[in-house]
Amino acid sequence: MKNEKFRAVIEPFANGFVKNNPTFRLVLGTCPTLAVTTSAMNGITMGLATTFVLMCSNLLISLLRNIIPSKVRIPAYILIIATFVTVVDMTMKKFIPDLHATLGLYIPLIVVNCIIMARAESFANQNMPLPSVMDGLGVGLGFTLSITLISIVREFLGAGAFFGMTIPGLSDFAMSIFIMPAGAFLVFGFMIVCFNAAVKAFEKRRAQGGQAK
Amino acid sequence: MKLLVSSSPHIGTKLTTQKIMIHMIIALSFPLVAGVVIFGLYALTVVFVAAASAVLAEMLYNKLTKTPFTIKDCSAVVTGMILGLNLPPNVPLYVPVVGSVFAIMLVKMLFGGIGKNFANPAATARVFLLLSWTGVMRSYMQPLDYSQGVWKALVSGFTKQYITSATPLADIKSSAVTGVLPDSIRLLDLFLGRTGGSIGEVCAIAILLGFIYLLIFRIIDWKLPVSYLAASALSALVLYRGGWTYILPTLLSGGLLFGAVYMVTDYSTSPNTAAGKVIFAAGAGILTVLFRRFSGFDEGASIAILLMNLIVPLLDKWIPKPFGYRKPVKPEKTAKEAKNG
Numbered sequence: 001m002k003n004e005k006f007r008a009v010i011e012p013f014a015n016g017f018v019k020n021n022p023t024f025r026l027v028l029g030t031c032p033t034l035a036v037t038t039s040a041m042n043g044i045t046m047g048l049a050t051t052f053v054l055m056c057s058n059l060l061i062s063l064l065r066n067i068i069p070s071k072v073r074i075p076a077y078i079l080i081i082a083t084f085v086t087v088v089d090m091t092m093k094k095f096i097p098d099l100h101a102t103l104g105l106y107i108p109l110i111v112v113n114c115i116i117m118a119r120a121e122s123f124a125n126q127n128m129p130l131p132s133v134m135d136g137l138g139v140g141l142g143f144t145l146s147i148t149l150i151s152i153v154r155e156f157l158g159a160g161a162f163f164g165m166t167i168p169g170l171s172d173f174a175m176s177i178f179i180m181p182a183g184a185f186l187v188f189g190f191m192i193v194c195f196n197a198a199v200k201a202f203e204k205r206r207a208q209g210g211q212a213k
Numbered sequence: 214m215k216l217l218v219s220s221s222p223h224i225g226t227k228l229t230t231q232k233i234m235i236h237m238i239i240a241l242s243f244p245l246v247a248g249v250v251i252f253g254l255y256a257l258t259v260v261f262v263a264a265a266s267a268v269l270a271e272m273l274y275n276k277l278t279k280t281p282f283t284i285k286d287c288s289a290v291v292t293g294m295i296l297g298l299n300l301p302p303n304v305p306l307y308v309p310v311v312g313s314v315f316a317i318m319l320v321k322m323l324f325g326g327i328g329k330n331f332a333n334p335a336a337t338a339r340v341f342l343l344l345s346w347t348g349v350m351r352s353y354m355q356p357l358d359y360s361q362g363v364w365k366a367l368v369s370g371f372t373k374q375y376i377t378s379a380t381p382l383a384d385i386k387s388s389a390v391t392g393v394l395p396d397s398i399r400l401l402d403l404f405l406g407r408t409g410g411s412i413g414e415v416c417a418i419a420i421l422l423g424f425i426y427l428l429i430f431r432i433i434d435w436k437l438p439v440s441y442l443a444a445s446a447l448s449a450l451v452l453y454r455g456g457w458t459y460i461l462p463t464l465l466s467g468g469l470l471f472g473a474v475y476m477v478t479d480y481s482t483s484p485n486t487a488a489g490k491v492i493f494a495a496g497a498g499i500l501t502v503l504f505r506r507f508s509g510f511d512e513g514a515s516i517a518i519l520l521m522n523l524i525v526p527l528l529d530k531w532i533p534k535p536f537g538y539r540k541p542v543k544p545e546k547t548a549k550e551a552k553n554g
Contacts, residue, residue, distance in 0.1 A: 173307070175345035182344065186319075 012123065012131050016138025022115045023146035024195040033147050036106050036159040040163045040183040042104050043151030045099050047144025049092065049107065051137065053084045054116050058136035061124040068125075077120045082111045115143060146191075154178050230327065234287035237475075238421035241294045244471065246407055247416035251356045252302035255370020256412045260297030263309035267293030270317040284479065288327045292316050295335035295475055298413025299468060299515065300342070303354040303370055303377070308346060312338040320376045328481045332522040336476050336515040343510070351511070352377045353409035380409045380464040382511035385459070389506055392454025403465035414471040424474045433478040436487060437494045443474045444498030452506045469501060472514040482522040489528040497521040 022028045029050070036046045060080050061068075068076045089107050092100040100107065110116065124132040155161050158178030160171030160209055177183045214264050249257045273290040300309060312405045320361045321330045343350045354375040357366040361546050381403060384395050402408055406416030413420075427433045429491035453459035464470060477483065477494050484493050497517045504513020 173346075175311075176347065177341060177344040180344060 004171075008128075008131055009134050010119065012135035013138035016135065016140070016142040018142075018199060020139055020142065021146060021195070022118075022139055022143045023150070024192050026115075026118070027192070028118055029113050029143060030188075032106050032113065033150065034181065034188060036103060037147050037151035037154055037184060037187075038179045039155045039159070039161070040148060040152045041099065042102060043147040044144060045092075045096070046103060046106065047128060047140070047147050048108055049088045050115065051140025051144055052088055053081060053110055053113075054119060054140040055133055056084045056114055057081045057134035058119055058124040058132040059122045059129055061155075062127060062129040062132035065125045073121075073125065074117075077117065078111060081116055081120070085110045115139065116213065146195075150184075150187055150191055153191070154183060157187075158183060219385065226545055230286045230288065233432055234291050236427065236430050237291045238287065238294065238431070240426045241291065241298065241413070243419040243423040243426070244298055244413035244416060245294070247419035248298065248302065248412035251289045251406050252354065252412060252489070253370045254359050255365045255368070256292050256302040258370075259300055259302065259304060259306065259309050260294055262306050262449060263297030263300070263313050264290050264293035266294070266310045267313040267317050270314045271322065274318055274322040283326055286327060289317055290320065292334045295413075296338050297337060298471065298475075299411050301350060301353045301410075302412045302544045303352065304349055308342055308349060311345075312342045313342060313500040315341050325412075330481055331526075332519050333476050333479050333482045336472075336518045336522070339515045340519055343515075353380050353411075354378075355409050356407050378409050379512065381462065382410075384504065385466060386505065386511055389453055389455075389459075392456075394455060398462050398466075400461055400465065403462065408466070409465070411468060411471075413475075417465045417470055420470045420474055427474070427478075433474070434483075434490060436490045437477045437483055437496075438473040440491045441477050441494035441498045442470075444495035445469055445473075446498075448499045448502035452502055461516060463502060466507070467512045468514040472497075472501075472518055476515070476518050482525055484525050484528040484532070486529070486532045488523075489493055489532045493521050493525060493528055496524065 016022075018025070020026060023030075023033055032046050033052070037043045057077070057080050061077060062078075064080075085108060088110070089100075092103075092107065119135060123135045127135070150161065153165075156167075157175055158180075159176075160167050160174035175183075178187065245257070245260055267289040268284050271284050272282060274280075275284075293309075293316075296312050296316055297309055300312070316334035320332060320334040320337045321327065325331050352368070354376045354411075357369060357375075359366050365374075368497045380396055384397050388395050404417045406419070408415055424433075424438065428435060442464060446464060449463040450456055453463075472495075477497060484490050497520075500517035500520055503514045504510065504516055510516070
């Protein structure tokens, strides 16, 4: 009994990384994925901001899931999400104004981020608060990981740098197309291919291992 | 008696892909020879590296995906040569390598190999390189000065003893506001190739020779280059204040002529029907001049061709041509009368 409860909490969290990976599996939140990932710092900040909003909105929506009439649930979700986005926006403006300026419009745009809407609609309004929070955390961290990976690749190829530190000898040969929108699509596509190929290979190996036992 | 059962079409031709590509290589060698005479042996090295790395990239892809080798059709050589001829004569050698690998692996092979690429691999790779290493791709050396010894001039690309200068395109662009052609633009120089520019694109006469060669052997369809050039000329007439004085400089400078003969005419990235071909090539011509006149870059030919490549599937869909289709004969009157009766 206790084990089952534990699983109900931990499973949504673990699923967020691979099975429900928002960027590579569900292909949600493509707008920030393509626009913000020009440098690794941008990617990680955007991911963490989204994670915070996702956790809080999942919690509140899960708590209110029996109160919100289902006909007006979308405006209600947006209201809840926008509240937390405003909190994030103001906090970032106060404490990390430089990053806030670079991310600019994309912070307010978290309101209409489809990852958050999707998790609210498909998970939080059908589940208990604790699993919902864990789902928000898992999916959010999965998103953070994915866009950080994309932005590391783009920053490495496009600016010859790693988290803002230029790599000597490489930055002279940096291919600036990778920090342009065209490069974002290229890297995004290849990362989806690599991620799904890796997951497939892993699952195949696990299935074979299970058979051998 | 031996009976063979096969599906139509039953009429064969001796013109194989390999033969077409060898004709293309011969046609491409005209601007290549001109480029080597104008810019020296380093230009030859650039084109050779581009072609060689294109072939190696295709072999590597075949090896990685465990598919049969497809390099025998020589299309990789053609792609590599077109790309190499589209590069400045003084680029560092990593540029053609990366460009060829991008053209073959990403644009051609990932979409299924020859005939299935959505865009011209060489044009796409050139745009990719232009956006990647803008500074390197926009520094053009001046034509060689043979007065100080032929050999010294020929190897000046290796010894870095050359002068970079603005291309005619930059002069045309900056003069577009006033509408008066600068004195540096001389039509004879543009025609013979005594200007700065990419390896293959400077010598108009060599490109025209290649064009005639391809027309004689019926490798390319004349409609594509002709409508491309006509649309470019018309757009130049309309868009430049200088009017007709800009038509010939526009056609002869930069990669416009080279693109018209070797890049617009690519089989897999041009429409199947005559009407589609005219629309495709004319669109590319208008876009080329628009880019030259108003965009941040001097040259727009490869970007224009790339953009129009993306419309080709739509053009083929809108203007369909069923296999073996012939114009219908006018319906006979009796049928109508019978219907009325």
